Amino acid sequence: MTTSATPATPRTPDRIVDIAIGYMGAKQLFAAARTGIFRALADGERDVTALAGATGVSEQMVRVLADAMNGLGLLERRDGRYRLAPDAAAYLGGDGELDLHPFLGFLNEISYGHWLQFDATVDATKPGELEMNEERWKTFMAGVMRYNALHAAMLARAFDFGPYRDLLDLGGLSPEFALHALRANPALTARFVFDPASTDSLNQALDAAGLADRATVEPAPTESARPGGEHDLVMVNHVIHRFTAEQNRAILTGARDAARPGATLLLLDFLLDDGDRQRPIDALHAGEYFVIDGTVVYPESEVTAWLEAAGWRRREVIALPGSPRVVVAEAV
Secondary structure, three states, X not given: XXXXXXXXXXXXXXXXXXXXXXXXXXXXXXXXXXOOHHHHOOOOOEEHHHHHHHHOOOHXXXXXXXXHHHHOOOEEEEOOEEEEOHHHHHHOOOOOXXXXXXXXXXXXXXXXXXXOOHHHHXXXXXXXXXXXXXXXXXXXXXXXXXXXXXXXXXXXXXOOOOOOOEEEEEOOOOOHHHHHXXXXXXXXXXXXXXXXXXXXXXXXXXXXXXXXXXEEEEXXXXXXXXXXXXXXXXXXXXXXXXOOHHHHHHHHHHHHHOEEEEEEEEEEEOOEOOXXXXXXXXXXXXXXXXXXXXXXXXXXXXXXXXXXXXXXXXXXXXXXXXXXXXXXXXXX
16 A cells, blocks of 8 residues: 655745845835825825826836835735725824834935945944934934834833833933833823933923923933832833943843832843744844944843843743834842
């Protein structure tokens, strides 16, 4: 008696090709955003002629860009008319949850060109040259802060700030994380211990949000800050990739010294996995951070060891959509 073997699943090149041509989709996404195609569809569907009229782009190029965005799932198409997919409506239409156009502008004008130096970075283990001027810095900061705003919004969705009363935000790049927490919990107060260079922008953000009466701002260099206190919630957001291992151990010890027993720590950053499959967004940002300025995306296991040595016990890890992960720890 003979048995027939189960046919092997054919190997195909799709995944390799999709990765290799990924820059084509990125550049067309940037162009579609820059020329206003997504915003032109915010009020409803349009055909190529109407999109060309609304954006000032030729019908030929509108068709190229709209079809590319349709192929990538950001635009839906029916009977030759395009409309925003739900995620594009929420984040690119201009009237949704958060407008990511400044972030895409940063990727297009700053990050993408910088990645052209990546071969030299790999060969020399050195970051590229940013060659910044005032205008490029404005684009850089607008994009980075908008991406931080996305991370803050995703954290506010995933974490319940209701039980807490006394928040310390230590060394973060953006006030958005604490602002979301303050909006979510009217009983919460916040203490910002940020780099002195951030003082003016931080106070402006608090005033604009109408939350200055529930917050204090204390300028201090992040790597040497020792805020003290008895906080029940501590945030360390987008901090550790900017500092050395030794500095991070000191920062996390300072955070623990500012927390009461049982307090919660939220540590948000891109981190590398030790399991069988790496989450792509973290690994890709390891390259982005290094080619931009030589900063480091650390392994999660190393960060966990720092936490334990500083008196924190890891409770869980939350992977945020389109954003870094959050290590949630408890003060012991």
